Amino acid sequence: MISAFRLFFREWLYLLKRPRTLVIMIFIPIFVTCLCGSCYGKGYFSDLKMGVVDYSYSAKTREVVEAFRESPYFDIVGYYENEEQLESAMKNGEIVGCLIFPEDFTMNLQQGRQAQVLLGSNAVNMSYGSTINARGSEVLGTVSAQIAVKSLVAKGATVDDALAKMNPVGFYTRQWYNPTNNFGYFLSFGFIIATLQQVLIYFAAISLIREKESGNLKELRAMNPIIQVFAKTVVYYIIAMGTWAACTWLMINKYGIPMKASRDVWFAYSSLFVLAIITMGQFFSSILPNPVFATSLPLVLTSPSLVLSGYTWPTMALTGFYQKLAKVFPLTHFALGYRDMALMGTGFEAIHQEMIILGCISGVCFILSCLIWFIRVKVILKKEEKLEIALEKNELPAVAQ
Incomplete structure (x- = not known):
């Protein structure tokens, strides 16, 4: 011993x-x-720098851009003339994601057709890519529903009827144990x-x-x-x-x-x-x-x-x-x-x-x-x-x- x-x-x-x-x-x-x-310490990605190419420059596209600007996850750093400038900015590290509005975006909305916007991300860093896809989809989904409800209300429907028509199945999500994805x-x-x-x-x-x-x-x-x-x-x-x-x-x-x-x-x-x-x-x-x-x-x-x-x-x-x-x-x-x-x-x-x-x-x-x-x-x-x-x-x- x-x-x-x-x-x-x-x-x-x-x-x-x-x-x-x-x-x-x-x-x-x-x-x-x-x-x-x-x-x-922050627990999530925020202020992800986004660039915009808007071939259909209108109030509707600015509404979508503003929704991204107000989100804590994104920071709209500016507009670019074309996709080549956008790709160059991504390579130079100015942005990590983008929104591209085609020329017919506003016209399709006005004529009651589905309007598409490209949500792009630099997936070299997969964390950036997954965050932009997930959070960007949330923003676009919210804006899309708002635009559709406004259109139906303008045609005489009530807000409740418009919401029910746009979202016949309502849902909400809940994440246990790490609800903020920290x-x-x-x-x-x-x-x-x-x-x-x-x-x-x-x-x-x-x-x-x-x-x-x-x-x-x-x-x-x-x-x-x-x-x-x-x-x-x-x-x-x-x-x-x-x-x-x-x-x-x-x-x-x-x-x-x-x-x-x-x-x-x-x-x-x-x-x-x-x-x-x-x-x-x-x-x-x-x-x-x-x-x-x-x-x-x-x-x-x-x-x-x-x-x-x-x-x-x-x-x-x-x-x-x-x-x-x-x-x-x-x-x-x-x-x-x-x-x-x-x-x-x-x-x-x-x-x-x-x-x-x-x-x-x-x-x-x-x-x-x-x-x-x-x-x-x-x-x-x-x-x-x-x-x-x-x-x-x-x-x-x-x-x-």
Whole structure:
């Protein structure tokens, strides 16, 4: 037990002597939290710059343009003479969307025919494209209904009759849990969790192999490998959970991102994820030959995890192979469940399966780390003993051969 405490405090001492390490482990995730909270604070795209080409310049087309101008989502920056100028403005970054009215737009309205307007967007950025299509369609639908109702009223119909004729089936929409489509609610958790994962696995991956470089293996030989791995796990668990708690507090209290689940659910779910990452890092540390490999390979393997986890792109949209590959990463079993937990307030009954998987990943990696590290320490020390004996007998050249 004394040896375990000695190893525990030695790990803390190692970290405290290297303040840059603690800065990276603690303040990088907090920095990303502040960055995401500030960037996504508005929660939606607004003032999307739109250009207009109006071949039918009239009061009706100006009515449509004014409706877009009054919408918080759009900013009409100006008129262009033709589509070539419009495309040039889009390439130069002056606009990201457009309205094009054909010459017969007003005439078709006057003659009771359907008049069409082109709603265009620069879909190089799909977020711009989807927002312009969705919000632009809402504006055009509202304007279209208003114009039709006015026409019917002018012909003697009442407003109610005109509305009933134009919209025989009324409907309204409701979005649960994120009614404003706030991007901050959707994206922030994932990026912050991924950052915590990258930082944590980086340092966990060198926690064991570093003992070889520092010459402490002889001291560790007398210590149970389970205690060795456990002592280091506790150190990084304390740091990671403290950092993650600070990030969560900032998201909730400073940036208004909700957390509807109970603290017990948050703590249990977060703990299992953190332990899965730490033990996976220690597993890499136990099997790889030096700190360079121990830090490089985990980062390479976990870099695709945010994409494969289904957080930014649904897992169900991936091919079968990638759906199976995604299950290897702890982030897959945490990020989606965590968002549901935060926004929907789901409890243990909804995430128990993911928690079991995270627990299994932690347990398997911990056991393998202990076993492999124990064998590796014995092998390394045996080689060192043979080398020492050879040196004493002046047989180094023969050993080298």
